[in-house]
Amino acid sequence: MTQNEQAARKKKIMHVVMWIVLLVLFIVFIAPFILVVINVFKTKGDITADPLSLIGAHGFTLKNFPEAMKKMNFWLVFMNSAIITISATVLTILVSAMASFVIVRNQKWTACALLFGAMVASMVIPFQVLMVPLVSVYGGTLGVLNHRLTLILMHVGFSVSMATFMFHGAIHTNIPLELEEAAYIDGCTRWQTFWKIVFPLLKPTIATVAIIDAMAFWNDYLLPSLILTKKNLYTIPIATQAFYGTYSTDIGLVMAALLLAMAPILILYVFLQKYIVEGVTSGAVKG
Amino acid sequence: MKRNTMSYKVQLFCMFAGAASVLFLAVVIIPFIYGIYLTLTSWDGIAKTKPFVGLANYVEAFKDVAYWQALGRTAIYSIFAVILINIVAFALAYLVTSGIKGQNFFRAGFFVPNLIGGIVLGYVWKFVFNRAFVAIASAIARGTVPSPLSTTTGAMVCLVLVSVWQFAGYMMLIYVAGFMSVSDALKEAAMIDGCTPAQAMWNVTIPLMRASFVQCIFLSITRCFVIYDVNLSLTKGEPFNTSVMAAMHVYNTAFTYKKYGLGQAEALILFAVCAIVGVTQVYIGKKGEVAA
Numbered sequence: 001m002t003q004n005e006q007a008a009r010k011k012k013i014m015h016v017v018m019w020i021v022l023l024v025l026f027i028v029f030i031a032p033f034i035l036v037v038i039n040v041f042k043t044k045g046d047i048t049a050d051p052l053s054l055i056g057a058h059g060f061t062l063k064n065f066p067e068a069m070k071k072m073n074f075w076l077v078f079m080n081s082a083i084i085t086i087s088a089t090v091l092t093i094l095v096s097a098m099a100s101f102v103i104v105r106n107q108k109w110t111a112c113a114l115l116f117g118a119m120v121a122s123m124v125i126p127f128q129v130l131m132v133p134l135v136s137v138y139g140g141t142l143g144v145l146n147h148r149l150t151l152i153l154m155h156v157g158f159s160v161s162m163a164t165f166m167f168h169g170a171i172h173t174n175i176p177l178e179l180e181e182a183a184y185i186d187g188c189t190r191w192q193t194f195w196k197i198v199f200p201l202l203k204p205t206i207a208t209v210a211i212i213d214a215m216a217f218w219n220d221y222l223l224p225s226l227i228l229t230k231k232n233l234y235t236i237p238i239a240t241q242a243f244y245g246t247y248s249t250d251i252g253l254v255m256a257a258l259l260l261a262m263a264p265i266l267i268l269y270v271f272l273q274k275y276i277v278e279g280v281t282s283g284a285v286k287g
Numbered sequence: 288m289k290r291n292t293m294s295y296k297v298q299l300f301c302m303f304a305g306a307a308s309v310l311f312l313a314v315v316i317i318p319f320i321y322g323i324y325l326t327l328t329s330w331d332g333i334a335k336t337k338p339f340v341g342l343a344n345y346v347e348a349f350k351d352v353a354y355w356q357a358l359g360r361t362a363i364y365s366i367f368a369v370i371l372i373n374i375v376a377f378a379l380a381y382l383v384t385s386g387i388k389g390q391n392f393f394r395a396g397f398f399v400p401n402l403i404g405g406i407v408l409g410y411v412w413k414f415v416f417n418r419a420f421v422a423i424a425s426a427i428a429r430g431t432v433p434s435p436l437s438t439t440t441g442a443m444v445c446l447v448l449v450s451v452w453q454f455a456g457y458m459m460l461i462y463v464a465g466f467m468s469v470s471d472a473l474k475e476a477a478m479i480d481g482c483t484p485a486q487a488m489w490n491v492t493i494p495l496m497r498a499s500f501v502q503c504i505f506l507s508i509t510r511c512f513v514i515y516d517v518n519l520s521l522t523k524g525e526p527f528n529t530s531v532m533a534a535m536h537v538y539n540t541a542f543t544y545k546k547y548g549l550g551q552a553e554a555l556i557l558f559a560v561c562a563i564v565g566v567t568q569v570y571i572g573k574k575g576e577v578a579a
Contacts, residue, residue, distance in 0.1 A: 015387055022382050026396050029452065032411045033399070035419055051418040099307035102300055111300050115308055122315050124565070126513045128534050129558045130315065132541045132551040133322035136330070157314025160307050190299060219404030221516050226542075237406045241520065244410055251418070254410070261407045269402055273395045280398070281460045284506075 033262070040064055040255040047251050068256035071247065076232065077239040078264065084148055084224075084235060085217040088155035092213050093206055096160050100167035101194050105180075116168065119161035127158070127222060135226050151227045155217050163209045166283065170205040171198065204282075211272075211279035218265060236261050326552040331545045344552040353528070354553050357536040358560065364443060364532065365511040368450045372507045373500070375455040380462030394463065397456040405453070405516025412449045413521050442522045442530040449517055454510060458503045465499030466492070501572030505565050512561040533557045 038054055039047050041064075046056025068074070103112045134154070139145045175198055183193040221237040228234060234242065240261045247253050269276060326344050328337040348354060379397055383390045400408060417434045424432035435441035469492050477487040493500075515534040518524070524531035531539070537557060541550025 015385075018382055018385060019387050019389075022387065022393050025379065025382075026393055029397055029456075030399065032415050035415055036411055039414075047418070051414075051422050095307045095310065098302075099304040102303035106296075106299075109296060109300065111296075112304070115304060115311075118316060119311060122311075122319075124509070124562055125315065125319060126509070126534075126558055126561065128513055128515070128537050128554045129322060129551075130318045131538075132547050132554065133318035133325055134314070135542075136325065136547060137318060137321060153310060154314050157310035160311050161315070164307060191302065194303070215402065219402075221404055221406045221519075222538075237404045237516075240410065241406050244520070251414070254414070258407055258410055258414075262403050262411075265402045266399075269395075269399070274391075276402075277395055277398055277460065280401070280457070281464055284457065284461050284502075285464045 036255055036258055036262075040252070040259050042252065044250055044252040047255070064252040064256035065260075068243075068253045068260060071253065072239050072243045072257050072260065073231070073234070074239075074260055077234045077236050080148065080233060081218060081235040081264075084152055084155070085214050088152045088159075088217050089210055089214045091152065091156045092159045092163050093209055095156060096163035096209070097167045097199060097202055097206070098194065099160070100164045100171055101198055103164070104168055104171045105177075116164070119164055122161050123165070131222065131226060138227075145227055146230050146233060148228075148233060151224055154223060154227065155213075155220070158223070159213050159216065163213065166205055166209055167202060170202055175201055207275065208279040208283045211276050212283045215265070215276075215280075236264075322551050322555070325548055326555060328548045330547045333545070337548075340548070344548045345556075347549055348552045348556060351540075351549075351553070353531075354533070354536055354540075357531050357533045358557070360443070360530070361512060361514070361533040364446055364450075364514070365508060367447045368454075368511045369504060369507045371447065371451045372454045372458055372511075373503055375451055376458035376503065377462050379455060379459040380466055383459070384463055384466040394459070397459055399456065400453045401457045405514075406520045408449065408453060409517040409520025412445070412452075412517075416445055436522060437526055439526060439529040442526060446514070446518065446521060446530060446532075449521060450511060450514065453517065454507055458507060461499050461503050461506075462496070465496035469495045497572065501569055504572070505569050508568060509561060509565050512557070512564070 035051070039051060041060050041062065042053075042056035043058045043061055046053075046058050049057065099115070103116050106112050135145075138150065138154075144150045179197055179201075180193050183197050188196065219237060220235075221241065224235045225238050225241070228238065231242075240257060243257045244254060247257075325337070327339060327341060329340045329343070330337040383394045383397070387393075413436065416436050421432055421434050435445055473491055473495070474487050477491045478484070482490065513534045514532050515538070518530070518532045518535050522530040524535055533553075534557070537550050537554045540546050540553060544550075
């Protein structure tokens with residue numbers, strides 16, 4: 001065997017070893033989900049008797065789903081989550097793209113510098129610092145809790161700094177000023193220039209912001225739980241928490257509820273996996 | 288058009304940045320400032336009046352043993368979680384960038400825990416620890432083994448494990464971007480100069496990825512310090528309030544015991560600790576950064 005062949009063989013063995021290590025890690029990573037999936041089709045007694053068997057002694061059952069759906073009010077909370085996530089994401093994108101445009105193109109204005117500086121600085125503030133005053137102002141003084149709109153606007157307010165920061169970077173580096181000047185010469189106003197020239201060019205950043213924010217809004221628990229206390233307004237995470245509090249002993253139903261809570265985003269991930277991973281990566285690296 | 292008048296500037300600013308400014312001020316800046324004022328009162332969350340008490344809340348916060356225990360616990364938890372998250376994430380990133388078959392599939396798979404909220408993840412793992420782990424351990428030990436969540440140390444270990452599992456996939460993506468940014472030519476040059484692959488990794492790749500380390504460590508510190516969702520669903524502070532983390536303690540003080548002023552003071556202290564640790568880390572990390 002020549003040295004080259006030997007090296008190639010060594011490399012191949014290395015790859016096989018690494019592949020096996022990866023596979024084992026992968027199984028460890030998704031094991032909790034697999035456990036939920038196998039147990040969701042068993043009766044309560046079978047899960048307690050043996051949580052690891054593939055099929056319970058009483059056989060395969062689907063009855064956990066309809067019951068959990070009914071008790072959790074699944075379609076209602078799903079719609080609440082969807083309405084809140086979609087509106088807040090769209091609003092965040094529109095509002096922050098517009099703000100970043102005026103900030104990038106007028107950096108010498110005091111208001112722009114002040115706003116941008118405050119936004120960047122505010123990104124380190126954890127939500128825990130804001131939750132008490134938020135509840136006391138909007139719950140106590142203004143009394144606007146228990147409205148979806150309140151939560152939507154709050155989501156936007158919290159995410160606007162990060163999104164503006166990302167759009168700021170995108171406009172600053174990717175959109176040449178000459179392009180806008182050409183539009184002004186052709187008679188566009190600032191408003192038209194932004195919507196017809198700048199905004200369409202921001203598509204990659206829009207996708208990134210949409211993915212990051214939509215995931216954050218969909219999964220957020222603490223803020224919605226403080227704002228929405230009425231059952232008919234619950235989002236999926238709050239409903240899951242409330243469900244667990246009431247039915248934690250009925251483990252079959254819990255399994256179904258957990259799977260239902262995870263299903264929408266997992267299904268979406270199967271189709272948009274490439275975009276989500278890319279979006280999160282570019283968001284993480286720039287942020 | 289008069290481009291330089293004040294009214295033009297105000298108009299343009301309001302048109303584009305008006306909505307963003309109003310929402311940002313209303314949700315972040317005003318509550319932040321108002322929160323500082325709240326720490327000077329002994330408000331109970333219900334009464335119309337907010338009695339001014341000066342710095343009494345801070346004094347009380349410093350005397351609140353349970354709070355400092357929670358903060359200490361959070362620090363210990365964070366140290367273990369941050370180190371493990373970064374080791375696991377770096378290892379995963381190394382494996383999924385080594386050119387193995389199906390690496391994109393693995394990359395997508397390791398990211399899955401990040402798609403799901405902490406509340407749901409916590410309950411999933413609660414099932415794993417309480418049922419599956421107990422079943423396996425009992426079968427091995429041929430007797431009944433209690434759930435790891437029922438002991439003080441066990442609950443903390445479980446919290447660390449779940450956090451590592453939850454965040455490693457996210458940090459992996461940052462490390463993957465770091466690996467990709469180091470050009471192969473540099474590694475090849477090092478190998479030609481006689482480096483073993485391990486030496487090339489240690490002396491070339493890792494120093495060039497310093498920015499990724501700084502960022503990942505910063506992100507994991509700031510996330511671990513304010514852990515709440517998983518804490519709530521996985522352990523709920525049990526057994527006997529020995530797994531209550533700082534954020535949960537703040538929540539309980541303010542909303543369960545209705546001590547809004549004290550809770551807010553404790554939240555600000557938590558923020559200060561978290562910010563000092565995070566900024567120090569970034570400062571130390573950035574100081575020795577090498578440019579490629």
